[in-house]
Amino acid sequence: MPKPFTLVIGNRNYSSWSLRAWLPLRKTGVDFDVVRIPMDTDEFQQRIGEYSPTRRVPVLQAGDLTIWDSLAISEYLAEQFSEARLWPDNPSHRAIARSISAEMHSGLMAMRDEFPMSCRARDRQVQGSPQAMQDLARVEQWLEVCRGLKPGNGALFGHFTIIDSMLIPVLLRFHTYGLAKSDLAKEYLEWVLADADVREWMELAEKETEVIEHEER
């Protein structure tokens, strides 16, 4: 019996956008298949066109429907699974969460380029450019804004929402490169690393054997 959804992802170790789609799908509780295609390989080039019009991952297949792009997948899941409350309940909080998610989705290029995600890597020492450091400072500002609106620990708006899945791959970089400086970032990172789904993803990433040289620092 085919499962209702199939998520096509890249390497768990490297593919931050795959993680951003996998997490909200996981949080809905729905059953789904994963097709993992290792990136930067001949296999990726041969197979990706079968799934993805952009030749990128993630892609969600929902019956006949194909949804490419992590944010579009997240929005679709939020609509289909309203009980999962994938956006904050409060409309103002929702607007801010969407603004930050969109900013993450379309920006922070220097940080993304200079501090690539590698879930299994630790203690990396990288000197970021001024632009990358500005991007990292922006992440700290986001945390301050969210905690200002909704004081507390753990998920930014009291329960897991899409803003968390947008930020979690950044927090995993904080872990890899020792970038969590403020108490807010340290506390949030602690919550991220304790999340059962994040842990599962990281454990599976550890078992992957592929190495993408240009993603290593």
Ligand SMILES: N[C@@H](CCC(=O)N[C@@H](CS)C(=O)NCC(=O)O)C(=O)O
């Ligand atoms: N805006 C897209 C970005 C997708 C993306 O850049 N995916 C990367 C992996 S994290 C990819 O497919 N890289 C493979 C390639 O470019 O060959 C999204 O949010 O889903």
